[in-house]
Amino acid sequence: MLMKQQCLLKRAFLALVVALIALFPVTHEGTLSSVAASGDTTPVASIDSTTLDQKLQAILKDPKLQGGITGVSVRKADTGEKIYTSFGDIRLRPASNMKLLTGSTAMDILGPDYQFSTEVLTDGQVKGKMIHGNLYLKGKGDPTLMKKDLDQFAKDLKAKGIDKINGNLIADDSWYDDVRYSQDLNWSDEHNYVGAQVSALTLSPNEDYDAGTVIVEVNPGNKTGDLPKVTLTPETDSVVIVNNATTVAKGEAKSISIAREHGTNRIIIEGKMPLDGTRSQSWSAVWDPSMLAIDVFQKSLKAEGIEIVGNGGMKTGVTPSGATVLTSKKSMPLKELFIPFMKLSNNGHAETLVKEMGKVRSGEGSWDAGLVVMKEKLKQFGINTDTIVLRDGSGMSHKNLVSADELTSLLYNIQGKSWFPAFEASLPIAGVPERMIGGTLRNRMGDGLTAGNVKAKTGSITGVSTLSGYVTAKDGTELIFSVMINNYISGPVTPIEDAIAKVLAEYESN
Missing domain, CATH: 3.40.710.10 (DD-peptidase/beta-lactamase superfamily)
Structure with missing residues (x-):
């Protein structure tokens, strides 16, 4: 009987302790968040709380x-x-x-x-209207470089009387090392703008400055069964668009996915775009930002009537130490x-x-x-x-x-x-x-x-x-x-x- 009474007393004491803990929470120092059994999604705040x-x-x-x-x-x-x-x-x-x-x-x-810089240099000589040598686009980390800046570089060269390059157009991203991804980035994030490659020579599609990306826009085709229309900003041949999507009738559900294939520059577009569908837009990270930049620069040169002649093409490389700076740009300050x-x-x-x-x-x-x-x-x-x-x-x-x-x-x-x-x-x-x-x-x-x-x-x-x-x-x-x-x-x-x-x-x- 005595043991039974002691047991009942212990249970009553424990119940009292639990009740006191509920009434007077433990001090905030070193306590875990409390557990509540409700499914309510709003934060719990006591009306009686004062301190x-x-x-x-x-x-x-x-x-x-x-x-x-x-x-x-x-x-x-x-x-x-x-x-x-x-x-x-x-x-x-x-x-x-x-x-x-x-x-x-x-x-x-x-x-x-502090400002980042980008330079256009040559290891050759300018004779008449021709550069006899390679033309280098050297990046020094500027994440705000845009197509309009490359257009201005081309205008600067044109203003110097240059209309031919007898050499290669070379992308130089050697300011940084060649490791493009931080060590713990998930491979599934690599196609997304939040996981874009980090390169010393890179390009941003707009003034959000998501460097190393292109904006992919998908709109309906002209009629049912057509491929949807796809545009890139900036326009570039450095990525390949694989359009597997279909334009469907008005009123149908839209289901467009835009994703870059892992380890390549192939951007795959799949799904359905109704004729009355709103555009789908995605910032897609490219596989090689420096080649994106040099490709867009080549288009800027061409728009200004500047040709690459002979056997010249687009490559990656390192600018020689004695190269001459022809034009350059500094970024906005930090x-x-x-x-x-x-x-x-x-x-x-x-x-x-x-x-x-x-x-x-x-x-x-x-x-x-x-x-x-x-x-x-x-x-x-x-x-x-x-x-x-x-x-x-x-x-x-x-x-x-x-x-x-x-x-x-x-x-x-x-x-x-x-x-x-x-x-x-x-x-x-x-x-x-x-x-x-x-x-x-x-x-x-x-x-x-x-x-x-x-x-x-x-x-x-x-x-x-x-x-x-x-x-x-x-x-x-x-x-x-x-x-x-x-x-x-x-x-x-x-x-x-x-x-x-x-x-x-x-x-x-x-």
Whole structure:
């Protein structure tokens, strides 16, 4: 009987403990996100929550976080004091929050006024209207080079009286090494613009500057049974279009796929395009960006009446050291390039910056050299580099690791840098619809105190969503925050990030 009473007392005590835990949650330090059994897709926020800790803990009970891990770190921007952290010291995958590390180090190493360059050179002599020798198009990493720039090069040559080239047209991409993909890029991403090859000589199809890609546009044919019409921007013979699609009757469902065949420059188009169908458009990464550039340049020369004569053709090669520069172009300064880079989260820009940092600091335009330079600079920024793993510049790798506390530490420590205003201006701004201002946050947090207030970098790869940046609280306190959600499988989880940002925007310390 006594043992039975003791057992009942133990059960009653355990029930009381469970009830107390439910009423008074564990402190936020080092706790996992709580599990809820509801299928509700909106963030959980308790009406009764009053303190910052309680409000954020309530949000982190969202059922979509079950089985994953979420790192959150919040600091005061003026002192760097941490006012909230939950798994803030746990290394997590940053996705495109990696660009905060890449961008800050590039700003410091290269400088906000840094410009990339592209040159047109010859190893021969200009006699009369003819170049007797090869003509080189030498790229030095500019991801903003466009067809209009190659057209201008051709006009410059024409203005010099040149109308013939008795030699080869040579693409020189030797400014960087010949490794075109970062080490952990999935092969299934290679055809997509987010995984385009990184080359020192490359071309962008428009002013989003997705270098190494062409825009493929598919429109209906003239009648049922026709092949759909396909156009490329820029026009080029360096890729092969394989059109297996069909134009079908009005009202039928559209099902167009556009994908580059792995390891080739064959872009395969399949499916059905109804006569009344809207265009399908895709930014397709090419297999060899330098050959895309030289092919488009050859077309620009031809449009200006400049011919390649003799046995000359298009090749790749290295410009001799004594070659003569005939014309050249500098890119926009880095502070301007950062707008499409950070606002639109351009992966190619990030990887180019890694290679350029390696080239400038160590003379080697490679990921290996650039990542070493980045790590050294991050250490100077006060980051504990023993706790991070750098595998690329864009965050596409699932092997990158950094903690939320280190991200907020970085964002705190760089505020005093002379280039910081340009860096901050490049961050997406919540709820601002203009694409090059709101960026990847233009359709998020568009009301209340977050609109126009949250300035932060987004990040997303499979199972990962992140948001890190700056926000001004209701009481005027400037805050730095990082939210890193890893290993979620039911989404979207961006409403959780937005809810946290909303709490910070409404924060009043008194």
